[in-house]
Amino acid sequence: MKRKLEDFYDDHFFDELDFLRMRKNNPNPNSPPATASSYTFSDQSTAHRHYHQPTTSTSASSQQSSSPSHPDRFQFFVRLISQSKTLALYGKPEDKIKLVHEKIQSVTGIPIIEQRLIYQGKQLQWEHSLAECMIKKDAGLHLVGRMRSTEHPLVWKLIDLFVSTIYRLCKGETGLYLKSVEAMLVDFLDMTTKKDVHVSHFVSHLNIFQSLCAPAALVMLYMSPHKCNKELAEKSIRIFMSSCKTGLQKPFYSQCAPVALEFCNLLSRSAAQDDPLYKLCRSSLGSMVEDLRIGRSSRNYDGFNNRMCVIGVKDIFPFVSELAFKVNEGSGINLSRNEVRDFAAFLRPVKAAIKELPEFGGIFPVPMVYNLSCYDEEVKLLLMILRELLEKMRKCLEKVKDEMAMEEKEDGEWDQYLTILKVTRSIAKLFQGAEGMFWSNMKLVDVSLRYLIVRYAKKGEDHKWIIGHKDLLDFESRRHLVMLLLPETKDEDGELHEMLIDRSQLLSESFNYISKAKPENLRGGLFMEFNNEEATGPGVLREWFFLVCQEIFNPQNALFVACPNDRRRFFPNPASKVDPLHLRYFKFAGRVIALSLVHKVQVGIMFDRTFFLQLAGMNISLxxxxxxxxxxxxxxxxxxxxxxxxxxxxxxxxxxxxxxxxxxxxxxxxxxxxxxxxxxxxxxxxxxxxxxxxxxxVTSVAKQVAKFAKGFADIVGDENIQRQIFKTLEFEDHDGLLHGSENTISVEDWKVHTEYNGYEETDPQIWWFWKIVEEMTAEQRKILLFFWTSLKHLPVDGFGGLASKLYIYKSNDSIDLLPSSHTCFYRICFPCYPSMAVMQQRLNIITQDHVGCSFGTW
Structure with missing residues (x-):
């Protein structure tokens, strides 16, 4: 029986967000739906723009009626896939599907012949009634275009079933297999993110996922009052985000980002900005967009896959504002580590897009910011964010300075300060004069800045932003930054580069072991042993570093020349080419010096300023x-x-x-x-x-310097890191790192950093020992230190700069024997000598320069 279109009355048009709100506010599927006046026909991409409903053939009076008058009529919903909108319709069980198509045409203008209605994964036939299709109250139908030759039919079918199952769960249907939702999502992700999937298929799969309103359906399920539904939705969304972040290469992020953006927008409006799932989606979106090139709008060309990107500055700037607001609220910094990372991630593409404005060359004169024609709102907001961040971080660092002087301090939030300072400085670079203002503020709190660097700067982070301002730092903070650039040594025996060297052939055999090795093997760690000697371990390695460096920089070997005014300083010898292998030896020398820094061994060598400046890539003056x-x-x-x-x-x-x-x-x-x-x-x-x-x-030693730099770069990673290391250090800093302390060894400092095993500090042998050391010459103390630790030069900060304390052990050996040492553990052992004279005689023997080495054992 055919009925008139007017019999389908009380029809409403609303967007996905309002549909979710309706579900949240009216979770009971048996209660009457909210009225049409509760909803607004909105553009999903911008939360603050609203539009009127489209003109339809239904009268105004009928549009305002709140419920059907006929007792058999019920409400159901039709999703308009191409517009991401929903049409609310009413009908009777006997109404034919064709009548639904006709009503859709009257509202949307889509020809009936181009329409295709899907319910529970099946296409509805015109001649069937609503009852025959099992369409009941609050059912959700999908309208898609008629597909004459549909690509990816399995994906269409899978996601359509996925969404329809979610809608049935939201309506409160029982007996559904909940795990099927998760399983279907996993199947979709397996088809979409597998390694051999073509980029066009990947894009099409995601388009299907969005076109069938899968993100909106999952968020609707997440807003369900039923705990099991909410947990299912949360797990599914987390699986999707994790799969996109970890299962895809970065070039694919530009296509995943719009889906993550949709999840963020829906969750932000439907849940809250402090919702854990929203934060997860926001963080995932930040990871996806931080390296993208974006434009003002969401129609930016992406050269990777020859299509238009759907992410623009307007889309992601709200997240910048949201996180900036959180940074500035309260007395401290209340952001988590992930939120600070997200703040930096969202800012990166925004700044890159703004800097590309041709009329300003990437730097905006502040007075002209308010007269811009492009990115006007974003640039103004960034300037406001910058001013607030500058003031906030200045106050925070002043607080750090005050609390550092207190015996007890709460510094739990301080670990985020360096990242926020880096972000603040990056924003300042966009505005004329603002970067100078930033560094002026840092000068006022440089003590706090140094403390934060030493305590919180971590390996793997980018610290180049501070390296160019060495005047704000001290030796300790600059040294810490350099240590972060150096590779870490490994202790696993299986990964160590083994060397067995004859002392009589020290330089040549060391050259063969080091110059022929692959850089990655040397970075993995070293195992050193002298031929016909039992001692092994880190102590022997420290001794080798000292001895081989003495040979490398021995002027008789013609590689380096000592400075006339300071024989401890060296620069390359222009006449080194007398040795045909001289360039290979310079590369070897660069590797050894870099390795000594990695292993934190002071080798008693210093560079001349001309040599140091060339390694840093700097010019030389008179x-x-x-x-x-x-x-x-x-x-x-x-x-x-x-x-x-x-x-x-x-x-x-x-x-x-x-x-x-x-x-x-x-x-x-x-x-x-x-x-x-x-x-x-x-x-x-x-x-x-x-x-x-x-x-x-420069010119006369250019080849030598270049080879030395190449050898150094082999160990630290590359030539950029090599130059960065030397640019980070002041000239005197490098002296401290490579040569060590130039101060006379302090016996008092030695005592403070020494512990005892078998002896007590009050024992006469201990008193005798320190009395004898106090009476030694400076050179004898160096030899004793070398015997004890394989170090002739202490770090700049003295014994406190060593990896551990020193130890004096009581041995059960005969009193006729000399002291022994375990240099690896900074341990000296001697028996209970009967008198100070006997102990002094034994110590005098081992502090002779030709005897005080090779006594160390493991």
Missing amino acids: EDVKDADPYFYSSCKQILDMDPVIVDQDALGLTFVHEIEELGSMKVVELFANGKNIVVNSRNRKEYVELLIQHRF
């Missing part, structure tokens, strides 16, 4: 060469300080050449083409001196 060649420095100073009139009279008789001694003979090198014919005068003498410096200290 003042920098003062120690390397005092005579050269003095001559250049005279040329620059001489009366210009005398210089112009050619009193110097100089041209743009440099005379150098090479293999016993003098050689003339032009500083530039035809330099021998260009006279040095008062106008070009500065250029002449600069070219001399460049040739004498």
Whole structure:
């Protein structure tokens, strides 16, 4: 029996969010639905824009009626897939499906021939009635376009069944197998995220997932008052997010991000911003978008898969604002580590998109921010966020400084400060003059900044933002940053690079072991043993580092030259090519020095300033060469300080050449083409001196420095890290790391950091021991320290900088024997000598330079 369209009355149009709200506010499937006036036809992408309902053939009076008058009529819902909207209809059990199609056409304009209604995974036939199709009150139908040649039919069928099952759960149907929802989602993810899936199929699968309103259905289930439904939805959403984050390569994130964004928007509006599931989805979205290139709107071209991205600045900036607000509320920083990471992640693509505005070159003059035509709202908000963050972090760091002076301090939230400071500085770089303001604020709280770096800066994090401002740091904080750049050593014997070296062939055999090894094997750790000696372990390794470095920098080996004014400092020898293998030895030297830093061994060597600056990629000035060649420095100073009139009279008789001694003979090198014919005068003498410096200290040793840097980079990872390490350090810092403390060994400090086993501090043997050490010469103390620990040089911070305390053990050996040591554990052992004279005689033997090594055991 055919009926008129007007018999289908009281029809409503609303969006997915309102549908979820209706379900939340009206969870009982047997209670009457909310009225049409409760809903707004909204654009899902923007929560604050509203539109009127579309014009329909239904009269205004009938649109306002709240419920059907006929007792047999019931309400059901039709999802309009292409618009992500829902149409609420009423009908009788005997109404034909074709009548439903006609009503949909009258409301949407979609031709009947193009419509296809799906219910419980099956297409509904025109001639069947609602009752025959088992459509009951509050049933959810899906309207999709008629598919003449449907791609991915299995995915369509799977997700359609997935969504319809969720709707039935939301209506309170019993007897459903709850695990089937999770199983269907897992099947979908297996088909979508498998490694061999083509990118176009991946995109199509996600489009189907969204088109069939699967995210909205899951969120609707999550809002269910029934605990089992809520738990099922939460687990399913977590599975989806985890699969996207861990099962996909980053290029696919641009396609997953819109789904994560939809989950975030739905949960934010339906649940709350402090909801754990919302936070999870927000964090997942942050991970997906942090490396994406985005535009202002959500129609940005993605070159990876030749399609338009659906994520833009307007989509993700609300999350920036939300997290910035949380940073600034309260007296401290209340964000968790994940929320701080999310804040930085969402900011990264926003800043990148804003910086690409051509009219400002990435830096905005602050007065013009309020006259922008593009990203106007976002740029203004970022400026406001920056000002609030600057004030907030200044106050927080002042609080850190105050609490550091207290005996008891609560610093649980301080571990987030460095990340927020880094984010704040990155925002400041967008605005003219703001970065200078940031660093001025940091200068006021530099003590707190140093403390935070030493305590909370972790390996694997990016600290380049602070490295360029060494003036704000001290040695301890700069050293900590360098240690974070170095690889960690390993103690597993199976992964150690083993070396068995003859002391008489120390340099050549060490060269063979180190230069021929793969860098990754050296980074894994070293196992060192001297031929025909029993001692092994870290103590022997420390001894080897010290001895091999002494050989590498021995001027007799022609690799390095000692500075005339400080024989502890070295720079590459321009004449090193007398050895055909000299460049390979420089690479070997770079590896050894890097390894000594990794193993925290002070080797008693220091670099000349010219060598250090080249490794840092910095220019060399005249003042920098003062120690390397005092005579050269003095001559250049005279040329620059001489009366210009005398210089112009050619009193110097100089041209743009440099005379150098090479293999016993003098050689003339032009500083530039035809330099021998260009006279040095008062106008070009500065250029002449600069070219001399460049040739004498850079050009002449460029190959040697490059090979040393390459060897160093082999150990630390790459050349960028190598330069970063030297840029992080002040020149004097490197002295401390490589050479160690230059102070005389303090016996009092030695005592404080020594513990006893078998002896008591009050025993006469202990009193005798320290009395004898106090009377030793500085060199004897160094030898004793070397015998005890395999270290001749302490760290800059003394005994407190060692890996552990030192130990004196009481042994049961004969009193006729000398003391022994376990250098690995910083342990010296001696028997209960009967007198101070006997102990002094034994200690005098082991503190002779030719005896005080090779006594150590494991």
